[in-house]
Amino acid sequence: MAGNGNTDGEFSFSAAAARDALPRITTEKGAKSTTSSDVCHDDTASRGNFQTIDQLHSLQKKRSAPTTPLKEGGGVVMGTSGPTTPVSGESMLQSVSASLASLTRETGPKLIRGDPTSAAKVAHVPQTPTSVPAADVSDSSLKFTHVLHNLSPAELYEQAIKYEKGSFVTSTGALATLSGAKTGRSPKDKRVVKDETTASELWWGKGSPNIEMDEQSFLVNRERAVDYLNSLDKVFVNDQYLNWDPENRIKVRIVSARAYHSLFMHNMCIRATPEELENFGTPDFTIYNAGKFPCNRFTHYMTSSTSVDINLGRREMVILGTQYAGEMKKGLFGVMHYLMPKRKILSLHSGCNMGKDGDVALFFGLSGTGKTTLSTDHNRYLIGDDEHCWSETGVSNIEGGCYAKCIDLSREKEPDIWNAIKFGTVLENVVFDEHTREVDYTDKSVTENTRAAYPIEYIPNSKIPCVGPHPKNVILLACDAFGVLPPVSKLDLAQTMYHFISGYTALVAGTEEGVKEPKATFSACFGAAFIMLHPTKYAAMLAEKMQAQGATGWLVNTGWSGGSYGSGSRIKLAYTRKIIDAIHSGSLLNATYQKTEIFGLEIPNEVEGVPSEILEPMNAWEDKVVYKDTLLKLAGLFRNNFETFRSHKIGEDGKLTEEILAAGPNF
Numbered sequence: 001m002a003g004n005g006n007t008d009g010e011f012s013f014s015a016a017a018a019r020d021a022l023p024r025i026t027t028e029k030g031a032k033s034t035t036s037s038d039v040c041h042d043d044t045a046s047r048g049n050f051q052t053i054d055q056l057h058s059l060q061k062k063r064s065a066p067t068t069p070l071k072e073g074g075g076v077v078m079g080t081s082g083p084t085t086p087v088s089g090e091s092m093l094q095s096v097s098a099s100l101a102s103l104t105r106e107t108g109p110k111l112i113r114g115d116p117t118s119a120a121k122v123a124h125v126p127q128t129p130t131s132v133p134a135a136d137v138s139d140s141s142l143k144f145t146h147v148l149h150n151l152s153p154a155e156l157y158e159q160a161i162k163y164e165k166g167s168f169v170t171s172t173g174a175l176a177t178l179s180g181a182k183t184g185r186s187p188k189d190k191r192v193v194k195d196e197t198t199a200s201e202l203w204w205g206k207g208s209p210n211i212e213m214d215e216q217s218f219l220v221n222r223e224r225a226v227d228y229l230n231s232l233d234k235v236f237v238n239d240q241y242l243n244w245d246p247e248n249r250i251k252v253r254i255v256s257a258r259a260y261h262s263l264f265m266h267n268m269c270i271r272a273t274p275e276e277l278e279n280f281g282t283p284d285f286t287i288y289n290a291g292k293f294p295c296n297r298f299t300h301y302m303t304s305s306t307s308v309d310i311n312l313g314r315r316e317m318v319i320l321g322t323q324y325a326g327e328m329k330k331g332l333f334g335v336m337h338y339l340m341p342k343r344k345i346l347s348l349h350s351g352c353n354m355g356k357d358g359d360v361a362l363f364f365g366l367s368g369t370g371k372t373t374l375s376t377d378h379n380r381y382l383i384g385d386d387e388h389c390w391s392e393t394g395v396s397n398i399e400g401g402c403y404a405k406c407i408d409l410s411r412e413k414e415p416d417i418w419n420a421i422k423f424g425t426v427l428e429n430v431v432f433d434e435h436t437r438e439v440d441y442t443d444k445s446v447t448e449n450t451r452a453a454y455p456i457e458y459i460p461n462s463k464i465p466c467v468g469p470h471p472k473n474v475i476l477l478a479c480d481a482f483g484v485l486p487p488v489s490k491l492d493l494a495q496t497m498y499h500f501i502s503g504y505t506a507l508v509a510g511t512e513e514g515v516k517e518p519k520a521t522f523s524a525c526f527g528a529a530f531i532m533l534h535p536t537k538y539a540a541m542l543a544e545k546m547q548a549q550g551a552t553g554w555l556v557n558t559g560w561s562g563g564s565y566g567s568g569s570r571i572k573l574a575y576t577r578k579i580i581d582a583i584h585s586g587s588l589l590n591a592t593y594q595k596t597e598i599f600g601l602e603i604p605n606e607v608e609g610v611p612s613e614i615l616e617p618m619n620a621w622e623d624k625v626v627y628k629d630t631l632l633k634l635a636g637l638f639r640n641n642f643e644t645f646r647s648h649k650i651g652e653d654g655k656l657t658e659e660i661l662a663a664g665p666n667f
């Protein structure tokens with residue numbers, strides 16, 4: 001190689017250059033350079049409280065008021081600093097060790113608190129007696145796993161950026177992440193353990209989301225996840241809460257392999273205060289998220305390398321072979337759909353907000369129908385965007401954050417969600433400019449299901465604590481891509497129950513080429529993928545509560561108007577917002593109504609700010625014959641779907657069951 005003639009690769013000055021350079025400084029032989037007044041220093045200021053670069057760096061990070069109460073030291077390993085009050089740090093490690101215990105070999109793994117790259121040296125061995133390893137002890141018992149317990153968002157950013165490919169800070173400060181091969185949930189890979197109790201309690205069979213697995217197969221998957229997690233240098237542990245109703249709060253622990261997952265759950269679950277964490281104790285429910293590590297297809301009941309397994313008896317969930325973070329959030333939601341009805345509390349797949357006068361509205365709907373968009377309303381207090389409980393005392397959010405769809409997100413149409421995408425927010429599977437890191441929300445290169453997960457307080461008018469009085473309005477959202485449902489209709493109780501049990505929406509599979517036919521989906525209780533009991537159990541509770549509170553039901557079509565997907569167009573968000581405003585204000589209750597044919601829906605003649613001609617869907621269609629055919633087609637789909645519910649009684653009142661059956665389409 002050409003250059004300075006140096007062949008061994010080391011850089012050196014040529015002799016000539018040295019000779020012609022600055023005059024030599026001669027120092028007294030043997031003089032200590034640090035004390036010699038002849039020695040040049042590069043600064044004259046008095047030195048701070050450090051002797052080395054590492055110490056200087058250690059000053060940069062100001063010791064914080066603890067975000068977790070876990071004290072450092074006392075045998076529990078922590079870097080170099082820290083006073084020593086051993087108790088809580090130690091008990092956390094013991095608790096996590098118990099969570100991660102192998103059920104077939106040694107008990108708990110050896111755990112160290114903190115990052116493996118930190119200078120930790122001292123070992124904390126929770127349960128293993130000090131002895132020479134016996135022949136039946138595996139190598140895994142000889143290693144330590146670092147526990148990153150309830151890290152702050154900033155710490156999780158650093159972990160993600162350092163170690164997880166595809167993690168970047170966007171121009172507004174959000175953490176962009178990739179969820180890998182899976183960019184949505186895998187309902188076909190969900191399994192629920194069927195044991196003596198759940199066999200009789202849960203909804204099984206046709207239409208049910210609960211596909212069974214046995215206890216033994218669960219334990220095989222659990223061991224697989226735990227072994228994987230214990231084999232890592234480090235695991236993330238979140239101890240958090242579900243449900244803002246203090247009397248019905250559930251303690252959850254999430255053990256995961258990625259900072260992305262830890263930050264996601266930090267945002268989505270309720271964050272504990274330091275005092276609460278100090279007394280956290282044993283979690284009520286634990287998730288083992290092994291992420292990309294697959295399940296073994298030779299395991300009984302497994303049909304792919306992805307498995308999401310819920311064991312209600314053990315109060316555990318295992319995730320293998322998917323990194324889509326929504327599995328954790330929605331998995332816990334399923335658990336709440338089991339636990340809460342046992343306490344006579346109704347769990348709801350709905351958004352929820354409250355007006356200045358304390359009027360509460362629920363927004364039910366399947367994915368993509370507008371729960372998040374419409375519950376996030378600048379003129380109202382946001383209680384939550386997706387999962388709620390309705391108890392004797394009112395409503396409470398289950399979660400501590402929101403999970404908004406980002407596709408085509410715009411500052412103009414959804415300013416509050418736009419502004420929530422800042423430091424701390426997890427931004428999944430979006431595409432951004434490699435230099436400016438500005439996100440292109442229209443880009444579907446990775447997936448159509450791009451998402452933002454942020455703490456609820458990122459929405460300026462969120463209601464903290466996220467609880468409210470009994471709902472006044474129950475809004476059922478359907479994104480009808482057939483374009484035949486009215487933009488808004490008022491429902492009586494039987495109709496509300498009929499549509500709640502039906503859980504209809506019809507979306508188009510994105511804007512992919514060749515997809516012309518809207519696909520109808522019926523998902524009982526607008527969340528069949530998450531319910532645990534038979535839909536009529538939830539419906540009966542909803543009917544009873546709505547009746548007792550005198551709440552009004554509404555059906556709002558956030559989908560197409562003037563034609564099906566392809567010929568009509570999606571109802572403008574601005575119009576839907578006006579409709580929702582009129583529901584909230586009570587003005588729509590006093591409007592004059594007419595009844596539609598076939599579905600028998602009461603539609604208003606006028607809504608302020610909405611063109612009247614779109615309120616009756618037929619008016620907006622040019623071809624009335626095609627309209628009628630499409631309407632009949634949809635009515636047929638409703639009727640077919642409801643067949644399975646004909647034999648079920650809803651509530652104690654046989655009369656209501658009859659009314660509900662009569663509330664469907666008539667043709």
Ligand SMILES: Nc1ncnc2c1ncn2[C@@H]1O[C@H](COP(=O)(O)OP(=O)(O)O)[C@@H](O)[C@H]1O
Pocket residue numbers: 365366367368369370371372373374385403404405406407558559570571572573574576
């Ligand atoms: N008329 C409308 N009403 C509600 N949402 C609409 C409407 N038109 C377009 N959208 C878009 O549809 C999507 C609704 O998604 P989202 O609110 O996240 O649904 P969910 O929370 O029910 O899963 C958003 O991207 C929103 O911008």
Ligand SMILES: C=C(OP(=O)(O)O)C(=O)O
Pocket residue numbers: 185326330366367368371372386403
């Ligand atoms: C996150 C989800 O819910 P939603 O689309 O209702 O917000 C989901 O279904 O995975």
Ligand SMILES: [Ca+2]
Pocket residue numbers: 171172173422423
């Ligand atoms: Ca910012």
Ligand SMILES: [Mn+2]
Pocket residue numbers: 368371372385386403404405
């Ligand atoms: Mn949502």
